[in-house]
Amino acid sequence: MSPYDPSAYPPFAVTVDLVVLTVRRHALCALVVRRREQPFQGRWALPGGFVRDDEDLSMAAARELGEETGLCASDPSAPALDNGAHLEQLATYGDPRRDPRMRVVSVAHLALAPDLPAPRAGGDAHSARWAPVEDLLGQEGGFGRDGEQPAPLAFDHARILADGVERARSKIEYSSLATAFCPAEFTVGELRRVYEAVWGVALDPRNFHRKVTGTPGFLVPAGGTTTRQGGRPAQLFRAGGATLLNPPMLRPEV
Amino acid sequence: MSPYDPSAYPPFAVTVDLVVLTVRRHALCALVVRRREQPFQGRWALPGGFVRDDEDLSMAAARELGEETGLCASDPSAPALDNGAHLEQLATYGDPRRDPRMRVVSVAHLALAPDLPAPRAGGDAHSARWAPVEDLLGQEGGFGRDGEQPAPLAFDHARILADGVERARSKIEYSSLATAFCPAEFTVGELRRVYEAVWGVALDPRNFHRKVTGTPGFLVPAGGTTTRQGGRPAQLFRAGGATLLNPPMLRPEV
DNA sequence: GTGTTTATCGTCAAGCAGACGACTATGATC
DNA sequence: GATCATAGTCGTCTGCTTGACGATAAACAC
Numbered sequence: 169m170s171p172y173d174p175s176a177y178p179p180f181a182v183t184v185d186l187v188v189l190t191v192r193r194h195a196l197c198a199l200v201v202r203r204r205e206q207p208f209q210g211r212w213a214l215p216g217g218f219v220r221d222d223e224d225l226s227m228a229a230a231r232e233l234g235e236e237t238g239l240c241a242s243d244p245s246a247p248a249l250d251n252g253a254h255l256e257q258l259a260t261y262g263d264p265r266r267d268p269r270m271r272v273v274s275v276a277h278l279a280l281a282p283d284l285p286a287p288r289a290g291g292d293a294h295s296a297r298w299a300p301v302e303d304l305l306g307q308e309g310g311f312g313r314d315g316e317q318p319a320p321l322a323f324d325h326a327r328i329l330a331d332g333v334e335r336a337r338s339k340i341e342y343s344s345l346a347t348a349f350c351p352a353e354f355t356v357g358e359l360r361r362v363y364e365a366v367w368g369v370a371l372d373p374r375n376f377h378r379k380v381t382g383t384p385g386f387l388v389p390a391g392g393t394t395t396r397q398g399g400r401p402a403q404l405f406r407a408g409g410a411t412l413l414n415p416p417m418l419r420p421e422v
Numbered sequence: 423m424s425p426y427d428p429s430a431y432p433p434f435a436v437t438v439d440l441v442v443l444t445v446r447r448h449a450l451c452a453l454v455v456r457r458r459e460q461p462f463q464g465r466w467a468l469p470g471g472f473v474r475d476d477e478d479l480s481m482a483a484a485r486e487l488g489e490e491t492g493l494c495a496s497d498p499s500a501p502a503l504d505n506g507a508h509l510e511q512l513a514t515y516g517d518p519r520r521d522p523r524m525r526v527v528s529v530a531h532l533a534l535a536p537d538l539p540a541p542r543a544g545g546d547a548h549s550a551r552w553a554p555v556e557d558l559l560g561q562e563g564g565f566g567r568d569g570e571q572p573a574p575l576a577f578d579h580a581r582i583l584a585d586g587v588e589r590a591r592s593k594i595e596y597s598s599l600a601t602a603f604c605p606a607e608f609t610v611g612e613l614r615r616v617y618e619a620v621w622g623v624a625l626d627p628r629n630f631h632r633k634v635t636g637t638p639g640f641l642v643p644a645g646g647t648t649t650r651q652g653g654r655p656a657q658l659f660r661a662g663g664a665t666l667l668n669p670p671m672l673r674p675e676v
Numbered sequence: 677g678t679g680t681t682t683a684t685c686g687t688c689a690a691g692c693a694g695a696c697g698a699c700t701a702t703g704a705t706c
Numbered sequence: 707g708a709t710c711a712t713a714g715t716c717g718t719c720t721g722c723t724t725g726a727c728g729a730t731a732a733a734c735a736c
Contacts, residue, residue, distance in 0.1 A: 377683075398680090398681055400682050
């Protein structure tokens, strides 16, 4: 049989799902949308949609990201766009039973964005919101403030979200990606609070300052200072050209 | 429109392609098969095939790996199988024009295997062989011995192979995956030659020995010695339980 | 002014990595 | 059997990085 006879292979639907992460109020948050249809009607899910006929996977992911957040994905060739978020492919999920109605293969993407105004709801959602990752995944030490455990995410989206969070946690160790969570100009303290929120640990401000300012190409001085965090005015920095940190900044263990 | 109306989404074919790497004669090699059909007839390509109707992506990859090499993919839940190779998802490639005939999304997987006897040809290939990665990708400092540049791989397989090689190169830095290239029992020197072949650098035998034997859980003594590499008999080890190396073994820079 | 907050600089000790000397145990060669 | 080549293993030294933490600086609140 010819492997390209259209009747010789099973038909699939291909979607992109997005793990969009940001840091708000010292917590790592993910963008979720409420499902309007069966199955999992009314449950929260990751934003996503079908890949179109003439679209590359990364184009589909960038389009969905724009539809859901207004963000513009900064592709590696032009990373200096205003309001640009980092976007990369995460993994692909294709369990035959992950969608009860048909065979859907989902190519998940990971986006890292600075803190944004309230999200706008996209087409396929009643509403959209930023939810703390801890609440969405449970387990990690505590549920909502009132002990209430929210309904788990639709489909296998909890797994996808967990994979995306783990990717983000490990990737800021050896790359300068944590700056994608910050506005264009930021202080060392703000960058440190990003690391603390993503990793869920407290870091020594002095050692952190030494490490990030001592890594060539990580940060470049932007020239001004700010007191928006209170306390002594802090120097403003921009992300430098370096993408890889060598040596890496390892998470404290245990 | 309902997003699950079968006529509302474009149909895709989904395949898995395999980057199977091994180390032979001090060189990092990849498994390639010769294409029997158009397009790219007669050219070398990565092994792969269609995902079946009832198969998960990892199952399809494991099946293809078995068909092409006889290897048994050691899934994380039962990693102690004889002749088991490491298998993980690599990335997904879905450019609309990557296959000239139809829309094909390929979920590439990366497999790391110990040195094997000659590969057996699978169904969709005239023949299969282990080819040095350097020859397949060119550029990296030299072509074949006689200066001949082989034809590039079919489709976007050169890109997929390059991504897989880079994944392997970076992953042995912070994990114990390099042992997947070794037989069940191996010496420190054999493990070092794996690192040297994958990274394409020379490592100091004394520092390497100190590092790997000093990392808890990386290696466990197997009890015997061997002289199969010549010279003084070397202790035999087995892969230990640790999967993550902390601190990592970083590639020498430049 | 006093206290609080955050930023930034410095110091010290422990740990790790790179460079490299020295010794050991095999097989190959004369 | 002496010598040599090869590969494995153990140590030493030095410089760099890190983690713990003291001290000072510059803002704001009262």
